[in-house]
Amino acid sequence: MVSELPAKHESRSGRAEPRVTHTALFLAFLKMGLLGFGGVAPWVRQVIVEERRWMDDREFASLLGLSQVLPGANTTNTAVLLGDRFLGISGAAAAVFGLMAMPLAIAVALVELYGAVSDNPYVAAAIAGAGAGAAGLVIGTGLKIARNLKLSPRIILATLVTFVAVGILRLPLLWVLLCVIPLTVGAAWLDRNS
Amino acid sequence: MLFHLAILITLLSLLAFGGANAIVPELHRQVVDVMGAMSDADFTNLFALAQTAPGPNVLILPLVGWRLAGAAGLAVATAATVVPTSTLALLTGRILSRAGESRFLKALRAGLVPLAIGLILASGFVLARAADRDALSVAITVLGAFALVLSRINPIWLMAAAAAAGVAGRLMSP
Numbered sequence: 001m002v003s004e005l006p007a008k009h010e011s012r013s014g015r016a017e018p019r020v021t022h023t024a025l026f027l028a029f030l031k032m033g034l035l036g037f038g039g040v041a042p043w044v045r046q047v048i049v050e051e052r053r054w055m056d057d058r059e060f061a062s063l064l065g066l067s068q069v070l071p072g073a074n075t076t077n078t079a080v081l082l083g084d085r086f087l088g089i090s091g092a093a094a095a096v097f098g099l100m101a102m103p104l105a106i107a108v109a110l111v112e113l114y115g116a117v118s119d120n121p122y123v124a125a126a127i128a129g130a131g132a133g134a135a136g137l138v139i140g141t142g143l144k145i146a147r148n149l150k151l152s153p154r155i156i157l158a159t160l161v162t163f164v165a166v167g168i169l170r171l172p173l174l175w176v177l178l179c180v181i182p183l184t185v186g187a188a189w190l191d192r193n194s
Numbered sequence: 195m196l197f198h199l200a201i202l203i204t205l206l207s208l209l210a211f212g213g214a215n216a217i218v219p220e221l222h223r224q225v226v227d228v229m230g231a232m233s234d235a236d237f238t239n240l241f242a243l244a245q246t247a248p249g250p251n252v253l254i255l256p257l258v259g260w261r262l263a264g265a266a267g268l269a270v271a272t273a274a275t276v277v278p279t280s281t282l283a284l285l286t287g288r289i290l291s292r293a294g295e296s297r298f299l300k301a302l303r304a305g306l307v308p309l310a311i312g313l314i315l316a317s318g319f320v321l322a323r324a325a326d327r328d329a330l331s332v333a334i335t336v337l338g339a340f341a342l343v344l345s346r347i348n349p350i351w352l353m354a355a356a357a358a359a360g361v362a363g364r365l366m367s368p
Contacts, residue, residue: 033248033249034248035248035349035350035353036248036249036250037246037247037248037353039251039317039318039321040248040249040250041314041317042342042349043349046348046349050346058307061306061307061310061311062303062304062306062307062310064306064310064314065305065306065307065309065310065313066283066286066287066290066306067283068212068309068310068313069306069309070279070282070283070286071207071208071209071210071211071279071282072207072208072210072213072252072275072276072278072279072280072282072283073210073213073214073250073251073252073279074212074213074250075249075250076250076252076276076279076280076283077279077280077283080280080283080284080287081283081284081287084284084287084288085287085291089284092280092284096276096280099249099250100249100250100272100276102248102249103247103248103249103250103253104249104253104256104268104272106247106248106249107243107244107247107249107253107256107257108257108260108268110243110246110247111240111243111257111260111261114239114243121364122361122364122365125360125361125363125364126357126358126360126361127246127357127360128325128327128331128360129330129331129334129356129357129358129359129360129361129363130353130356130357130360131246131321131324131325131331132322132325132326132330132331132332132334132335132338132356132360133334133335133338133352133353133355133356133357133359134321134325134338134353134356135318135321135322135324135325135326135335135338136318136322136334136335136336136337136338136339136340136341136342136352136356137318137338137339137342137349137352137353138314138317138318138321139315139318139319139322139335139339140318140338140339140340140341140342140343141314141318141342142311142314142315142318143315143339143343144342144343145310145311145314146311147343149307151307151308155304155307155308156308158305158308158309158312159308159311159312159315160312161312162308162309162311162312162313162316163312163313163315163316163319165316166212166312166313166316166317167315167316167317167318167319167320168316168319170320173211173212174211177211177309180309180312181305181309184305184306184307184308184309185301185302185304185305186301186305187305187308188300188301188302188303188304188305188307188308189297189298189301189305191304192297192300192301192304
């Protein structure tokens, strides 16, 4: 079952499937979880696309899109989809376990230590600065994927509609997905036929 | 308590479209108002910590388990957060990859690309609106985004610079 996936993937992207081990998956997602202050998404792209070269930006964006459509954290969904694609269920488990291990340990430690550090104005200033930086990294990641993909005008329009609906108008995500998915899939369909 | 927690978190995680922010209001209602298991201030603190800690923001769910029932609560809440949604993702991924290469599926896969980019930009924008309270933090966000796009610098240095800039701003303010 699983073994036929790489063959399909190879024919689609036209290059050899990278060799991925359980340890590599675990360590890659451990790193993303550990570094993902203020949002894991920039690190997911950084590690998967730039450092490990497990997939290119187009495949990554498609996988990320599916992760965002599904309920739950999109990073755990990405871990599941990527792990399963390379190594089946055990690969998905290794990736999710790696992703959650450090954040859980750190979050529990923070809950217990909260009073001790939150009163320090310099700690608060560092966290506020890191939060502002993290927001910039998330925006930069979106722009970077968009730049690397050479999107058609229709796809750019679909991207902007999604951004405005969710980011500026703050419409409920479920309704936006139900309205926007036909639009983005329609734009992709027209691109293939034109 | 543990059983109730497992059911509550399983249901909430399966409704968490776009991550934990979608279900925080309902989690708050259940834990604070219905169960009376923690105070409003307690919940707000947990939420702030889940945002501060690295990792996905669904961390709020395991943290509620930890606060309500210690290590056992943490284990149950983590499993309830991760296992049902991961199973759904696994099945969806397999169905899609086994469904072959019809024109519709190619368009569906390509259609997820603008959705992914639009949503990641939207989430960055929402984070920026929350984080950017003064000129310094706006500058940090803008410079961070540009530096990531225009250079191949490792983001860890950008995060370190952002934290340092926050501390420097605090030191220079009267």
